[in-house]
Amino acid sequence: xxxxxxxxxxxxxxxxxxxxxxxxxxxxxxxxxxxxxxxxxxxxxxxxxxxxxxxxxxxxxxxxxxxxxxxxxxxxxxxxxxxxxxxxxxxxxxxxxxxxxxxxxxxxxxxxxxxxxxxxxxxxxxxxxxxxxxxxxxxxxxxxxxxxxxxxxxx
Amino acid sequence: xxxxxxxxxxxxxxxxxxxxxxxxxxxxxxxxxxxxxxxxxxxxxxxxxxxxxxxxxxxxxxxxxxxxxxxxxxxxxxxxxxxxxxxxxxxxxxxxxxxxxxxxxxxxxxxxxxxxx
Numbered sequence: 001x002x003x004x005x006x007x008x009x010x011x012x013x014x015x016x017x018x019x020x021x022x023x024x025x026x027x028x029x030x031x032x033x034x035x036x037x038x039x040x041x042x043x044x045x046x047x048x049x050x051x052x053x054x055x056x057x058x059x060x061x062x063x064x065x066x067x068x069x070x071x072x073x074x075x076x077x078x079x080x081x082x083x084x085x086x087x088x089x090x091x092x093x094x095x096x097x098x099x100x101x102x103x104x105x106x107x108x109x110x111x112x113x114x115x116x117x118x119x120x121x122x123x124x125x126x127x128x129x130x131x132x133x134x135x136x137x138x139x140x141x142x143x144x145x146x147x148x149x150x151x152x153x154x155x
Numbered sequence: 156x157x158x159x160x161x162x163x164x165x166x167x168x169x170x171x172x173x174x175x176x177x178x179x180x181x182x183x184x185x186x187x188x189x190x191x192x193x194x195x196x197x198x199x200x201x202x203x204x205x206x207x208x209x210x211x212x213x214x215x216x217x218x219x220x221x222x223x224x225x226x227x228x229x230x231x232x233x234x235x236x237x238x239x240x241x242x243x244x245x246x247x248x249x250x251x252x253x254x255x256x257x258x259x260x261x262x263x264x265x266x267x268x269x270x271x272x
Contacts, residue, residue: 035174035178036171036175039167039170039171039174040167040171041167042170043167043170043171044162044164044214046217047163047165047166047167047211047214047217048159048163050166051159053213054156054212054213058156067156068216068221072217073253073256075217076253076256076257077256080260083264084267084268086271096174096177097171097173098170100170100173100188101170101173103217103219105184105188106188106219106222106257107256107260107261111260111265114261114262114264114265115268116270118265118270119270126262126265130258130261133184134257136188136189137188137189137219137222138254139189140189140192140193141189141193141196141222141226142226144196144197144223144226145223145227146230146246148197148227148231149227149230149242150242152231152235153231153235153241154239
């Protein structure tokens with residue numbers, strides 16, 4: 001559940017099934033219960049912090065429909081910064097889906113690719129590869145919304 | 156719009172579901188995150204996701220399923236207002252923040268930080 005730094009152990013986790021097929025090396029089964037507990041605690045913590053930020057914006061008089069936007073932006077900034085500093089990987093090693101499923105995971109995958117491919121240039125690297133991992137989320141989200149939107153417009 | 160307890164509980168449970176899919180199925184993170192987005196969109200079409208946001212606040216707003224919900228709501232509400240072309244014009248109306256912030260912060264982090272290794 002970790003996207004960044006192909007040359008570190010983190011990436012190995014993502015492709016462990018593929019890797020074991022390739023090398024014949026049997027990886028131990030993941031500690032399913034322990035991982036689920038950490039995902040719950042970290043995911044819950046991220047959302048609890050999000051709720052505090054959301055309530056801050058609500059208390060500043062922002063309407064409910066809009067208060068979510070700056071909240072999301074703050075978490076994207078925090079995840080991007082932690083990715084840049086190289087800290088996000090260490091958190092994600094423990095938190096797993098707890099930081100990958102919230103918008104922090106989206107921001108991490110975009111930033112990690114943007115930084116990783118910087119060496120291939122700003123155009124061919126950073127800008128081209130930025131959405132290499134986050135792209136499917138946008139594509140399938142938009143396709144879903146398009147189909148549902150058309151159906152709702154016809155009905 | 157939720158409180159810190161419901162946000163913790165619902166946000167935590169959504170992440171547990173993602174973790175279990177990752178550990179127990181051959182799906183990759185790309186598959187799982189896409190599935191959550193599509194799932195959020197389908198729940199959004201029936202207005203269920205809005206109820207979840209009302210109950211759990213950030214617990215439903217921060218998970219990526221919220222992105223699918225916002226895309227569907229943008230497309231549907233603009234289509235209801237201006238007709239079928241609204242599906243195209245309204246698509247990113249509500250999700251602009253997330254995508255713009257990810258591009259801007261990702262880009263500037265790439266200018267500031269060097270790749271590791």
